[in-house]
Amino acid sequence: MKINYLKNFIVLSLFFTFGCSNTKYLPKGELLYTGGSVKVEDSILKKKERKNLEAELEALLRPRPNKQFLGLRPKLWIYNVAGVPKKNKGIRNWLRTKVGEAPVFYSKVDLDYNSAVLRNVIENRGYFKVKVSADSTAKDKRATAEYTVFTKRQYKIKSVTFPDDSSAIAKEIAKTSRRSLLKVGKPYDLDVIKSERDRIDSRLKEKGYYYFNPDYILAQVDSTKGDYEVSIKLKIKDETPAKAKIAYTINDIVVYPNFSILKDSVVYKKENVVKYKDFTIIDSTNTFRPRVFDRALYFKKGDFYNRTHHNLSLNRFVNLGTFNFVKNEFKESDSVKNALDAYYYLTLLPKKFIRVEVLGKTNSASYTGSEVNVNWNNRNLLRGAELFTVSIFGGADFQISGQNKGNNIYKVGGEASLTWPRLITPFNFQGSSEFVPKTKATLGYEYQNRINLYALNSFKGSFGYIWKENIRKEHQLDILEVNYVSPNNVTPYYKQEALSDPSLSKVLEKQLIFGPTYSYTYTNTMQKRKKNTFYFNGELDLAGNITGLVTGANAKKMDTIKIFNVPFSQYVKIKTDFRHYLKLGKESQLASRLVLGAGIAYGNSTSLPSIKQFVVGGTNSIRAFRARSIGPGTYKDRDTTTTFLPDQSGDLKLEFSTEYRAKLFSIVRGALFIDAGNIWLLNADPNKPGAEISKDFLKEIAVGAGAGLRFDLSFLVLRTDLAFPLRIPYLPQGQRWVIDDINFGSGSWRKDNLVLNIAIGYPF
Structure with missing residues (x-):
């Protein structure tokens, strides 16, 4: 009862503080305008339709009243109490001009103008001969406007x-x-x-x-x-x-690939003119091979003008990544009747440039760190608009809390990639998208040192294609992706621990993974006005399949087959990530994610490589549990003395999250969330009892909940999430739901159950 009295007292105090105090600052004779309302008098419209129409019409009324929060006007109160600043800087000026909001006076309301706007809009909807009446009500230095719309049947x-x-x-x-x-x-x-x-x-x-x-x-x-x-x-x-x-056709097509926007006219010599197929290239420096423009231009001589081809050509020039400015002009032809000459003026970006990036990041293992990348780029390496990039990077990851605290990770490496603005295939594939299809080859090396444990040398290479059907659909197919991992500098401590826990020895094995991969992404999240938006990513990873088939590899019946004295991995892995965003209001939404994954090792492998297995828990997964602290199944690593992450990974993964997000104030956004999921093994492992998938797998789902804050700093989003478990899968049957044990007032409960996640970016 005392709590209810306290709530009422607080509400009344706020009302009198922000409400009554605002009117005392009004100039003499002025009233504070608190808003307008529209009532539609129509006996035919359904109640819901009438309400929607009234809400739509109310949004047209001008001026808008001062913003409210819980029925109060705090921004107006701040404006008033700040007073008139003496200088154009300082805290008072900031409060009044940036935080506060000037009062909206009723004298600024034009009833006749608003009535005319309402009448015009409603008549445009087919309600002819509509009548609109307007009135106002004043009380306690406040005034409102009321409009009544009398409609007849809609035409x-x-x-x-x-x-x-x-x-x-x-x-x-x-x-x-x-x-x-x-x-x-x-x-x-x-x-x-x-x-x-x-x-x-x-x-x-x-x-x-x-x-x-x-x-x-x-x-x-x-x-x-x-x-x-x-x-x-x-x-x-x-x-x-x-x-x-008149329908016009295309006549001459002229391209200026080295155009300067500082010149008023185009001046060129005859020797700078190159004729190629249906178009003319005018370039004194011979910057590009002519086929670059043949792939970008959709127009052919004699074609009818087509707006789609017009826009596709412009977008392709932009998406080549070599031009800073693209201008297009059509002129009536002097030589052909009812024809247009097309001109393309292209201004180059700098051919070579260096970019330095400083990144902040987090991962699912609760590591937080930074990385520095130095990238040297050449936008036109072989005169075909190819992008050549050489990157050198170095970074460090730290675990502030958790099992790996103190075992920091340091890494350094480099990567070289060459991207062609076309698909290098035996087939002539151009596509009909505004996005240029690309072929990309990559070579990279990384040295990673896990302090007190071991170091890893990783080599990778890939060759594949990237193409977009449109802004929503993207495909990436790597014909060949190769990963070679070799450990060294393994500490005696880690070797000793690996003897007692065979699963840790996986890291000490050399790994050779090669094969094709395919990824498909669909998203419409860029459409901000849609109430429902989606994101989907599907990945298919095939490793060593053809090689295993040709060699007849069967690790269950014979020794593994090796290449360069290293066993190659053979498996099929599928992963899907589906996200749904429901817009609840202008600054709020409900975000949900479902992740499904499965990996099957066969032939030359009895299990997935450790770097390809699934894990759950951590800052971007089930946040109420530390990384790798759940699963597989009901298995729990009971060794509490180890100082590094246990091998709690699996072949199957099911994960679901839903999160309510809303803006609180300024750059601060809040969230309430629930996460659920687990991982499982396909086959039983005597060293991991309860890890195998079974028909009762849904009874082994881990569930966590929590709340968080997000600080949107424009260049990055800093995220803090505080979570706690609701269901723990490794507890005995009948004891897994721990909701009744929640006790925020208990220090021991908070120590054992509350998990603070600090991360950069949204979890999904």
């Missing part, structure tokens, strides 16, 4: 007529009628008519009508015939210019 479309004369353009417009946005029986809506004009214009632009535009289409609306119905007749305006009615 519907009775018929739609397209141009029917014999001209070529009229015939093209008539062909588009099947896809018309104007449907008989649908409500009349001016916005839909405008969209229909844009649709017709877009269609004509695909058919060569370069000079046409939507304003040349007139929609004649007749509401005199029919019962609350309109007839719409589309026609081409009489004053439409003659050239807007």
